[in-house]
Structures are given as C-alpha cells and as structure tokens.
Amino acid sequence: MTACNQAEVLAGAIALGEATDAERQTYRGHVATCSACLRANGGEHEIERTMARVGQARDGETWDPDLTALVREKMNGRKRLLRAGLTVAGACIAISLAFNLAMVAGLGRIAPSFADPLVLNYDGQRIVLEHRSTAALPQATAAPRMVVEHNVVTLTRQPAAVGAVGPRAPQATIPSVQQAPRTVASTASTLAAAQKTFDDTPIWRRGSGGGGGSIAVTQTTTSVSQTIPRLDRQTDSIVVAPAYTIRAPEPIGGETALTPQPAPIAYAQNASGTSVFEVQIDERGVPTKCAITKSSGFLSLDDAVCRAAMKARYSPKLVNGRPVPGSYTDAFTFRSSGNGEGL
C-alpha cells in the first residue's frame, strides 16, 4: 500500500471519528509533505467539517413510512402458498398406509375437539403441544391496553420586569434555565403567583409556584385497545398463536420525568409547536441517541426535547423478559401564551 493509499485509510478513520492520536499524527505528517492528499482530502478539520454535513442531512430526515401492514400482507400471501404446498404434501403422505395408521393412532390419543382443542404455543425456546381444556380457560379478560400519552406543555411568559419599557432583550433578563425541574401542578393557582412575582427567575419552566413564568402541563390520554388472539368456543378452528411478549421501554418516573427546558432564544422567537422525538434505549435503559421525528419548526424547542429525553433513564425494552435495545417515542407541544404581556 502506498503512502497515499495509507493516508486515505487514515482520512477515513478521522472521518468516522475512529482515528487514534498516533493515526492523526501520521496523517498530519503525510499531508504536510504531500500536497496532492491535502488538496484531495483536506486537513483534519476539513474532513470533520465535510462529515458534519452528512450528519446534518441525516438529522434532517423526517420520512417515516409504516411497512408493517404491507409486509404482513406479503407474508400471508406466502403462508397461503405454504399451506397449498402442505396440502399437496399431505396427499402424498396419504398414500402411505402405514403412516396413516400411525397418524390415526396418534390423533386418537390426542383427540382434539372443539370443546378440547389442540393448541400450539411458542415459548421462546421450542414448540410445545399443549393439551388444554376450553372449560379450564379463565374468563375472557380485557385485552391489554396500550396507553399513548401526549404531553402538552404551555409556556407562560413572565411579566416584564419593573421599569422595563417595551420589548427587551430576553437574554439580558433571563438567568440560567438550568435549574432543577419542578413538580408539575395545575396552573390555576400559579397564575396569580406568577403575576405577582417580578423576580429574576427563568421564564421558561415546566412547573409552577414561586417563579415568574409558569408552564402548564396537560396530558391527554388515549387508549388503544389491542386485539389479541383468543380461543373462541364458537369458531371451529384450531388457533395457532406464538406466545411472544414485548414490553416497550418507558422513562423511569413516567412521562413527567422528561422535563424539556427551552433555551432563552425560544422566548425571543415566540416559539411554539409540537416536537415528536424518538430516543434509542439500550438494553441497560440508557438513552443512546435522540432524533426529532417531527420538528416543531424551532431548533430551540426540538433541542430542549432531545436534551430532556437524553437526560432521563428508562426501563429497557423486554422481549420475553429479556432486555434488548428499543426505542421510546413521545411528543411535547409548546404553546407560548401571552400572560404578563399586558401588565
């Protein structure tokens, strides 16, 4: 490998953030003497700047089509084919009298009926044949409910400081917003307090009481009922269902554990909108990556949402009780209300 080829490998390592200090040193040494490589690849910073462009493009992606139904339909098409194939196979098998006799004997022992069907289950390891009585089935329980909660965060504007005239530069009067999030409470009682207080507390805050601004949090909860396959006495078929349990990741402490705190610039922009985010959770429950899947249109709000999502800890996704990497999605709606404007 020529020195210039080696330099390409090193530049690639730098581009991917994988280069060691020694490798960076070697690359610097090469481009110091090889103008061709310097011109073609650029120096270290140039490489990193070029690669940042890819990151921008990736983070700007919003396309999120749902293939679930399409793939399932195609799989069912294949399953029908399989069933047809099995029917043919079954006909061939029927020729064998000995096999048939054995099967009759076998079925005679298992003897499935509508009152006492044959159930196949997948327990994550192997297929087991269960002999289960319909009568012994527990009362049909309600299907598990998937609760989708939607956080609506209302940002209340802090009353203008005493003596301030006209619009003021927000940065000048807004101190640190990096304070501990407060407990979420209803706004009714806090509005009066907010209007009374003219101190230097941050205006963007999710919470209430004491501070100048207040943020009301309402949560609309929708329930989606999931239909699960169940043995039904009325149907004259035998149900084959895989037992596959999946528990989605959740923030520890519930949705309210996520407390986005927009930067002061959000105030200046009069920012509002809904940020939908997706955070990747590893098998330990640690968030590894956050992406805005639908932007509010304001970088400051999106940024606050992702920072909050990355700060929280989660219970990992469980598949058959085993922790695996997964993802958590939620939305925050920010509304900038004009409270304090007319004081």
Next chain:
Amino acid sequence: MEQVYLAAGGAAIAQARVDTLVREYQTKLVRYVRRMVGDADTALDISQDVFLAAYRTLQADPERPLTAGWLYKTATNNSISHLRRKKIVRMLPLDRDHETYAWRIDERSAASVDLQTAMNKLPSDQASAIMLTTYAGYSSQEAAAILGTTSDAVRQRVCRAMRTLRSVMSDH
C-alpha cells in the same frame, strides 16, 4: 398432521419475529435504502423485500438469529443489484417535489441535497460504506463484516466518498 401443525407454528413464529424486526428497523432501513437508490418508491419496495427475505429465512429456521446487520447486508445487496439491473443513476432529490413519498420540503436542506448529489456520483461500494457508517451508525469494522471486506477498505471508501461530497460542497 403433526408436521403440518409444526410448519404452521413455525410460520407464525417467523411472522411474529419479522413483525418485531419491521417495527424496530423499518425507519432506519428505508432511509438507508432511499439514500442508496435515491428514490422513495424503490426504497419502499426494496425494504419490503428485505423483510420478506427475513421471513423466508425464518420460515426455514424459526430459531435462527437475525441481526440488524443481516437486514442491512440484504438491503445493500438488493440496492446494488437494483442499480445495476436498471442501469440507472440515483435520481436527484430536487426535481420530484410533487411526489408523496419523495423528498419532502423539510428534508431538502442544503446538506441533504449535497449529500444526495454526492451519493448519485459514488460507485456503490463507496456509497454503502459511507451510509453504513454515518447513517446506520456502524463502525468501520462492523460495516466491513456486513460488506465482506476489511475495515481499512471501508475507511478508504469512506475517504473517497467524503472527497466527492467535499467537491460537491465547494461547487456552490
């Protein structure tokens, strides 16, 4: 009869596992394929085929472990053979604004257009190398395992792809 039941049970297991794979990886996968082939409809077709291939594999052996790497590998091969078969270059993102699935307005940032313009110029080995690392988040070593090459080769391809992107960026 027992074989029939077992086969049907295997299909149900395979279907459940593919459902899980679809939910978990579809977004990343369609975005990866769309960058590779430059066209949203084709990306949807290819991604579906990848999951269907996973289903076929799992039907034969429901216990077989299928990783995200397997999905990306299949998606990469399908994308490359699509480009080869159709003998087409990847389409430009900007001239298709009327289409439902094509690049939406909020995705047509300068960075996005630069990247796609560069992607359209890249040979597929460089395109897959830069996408698997930057988009899918694999290290050069992991990408090498997916592409069946060495990590040095992946790094070199990333460097060459980066060069093309750099020249696209300096064009305007």
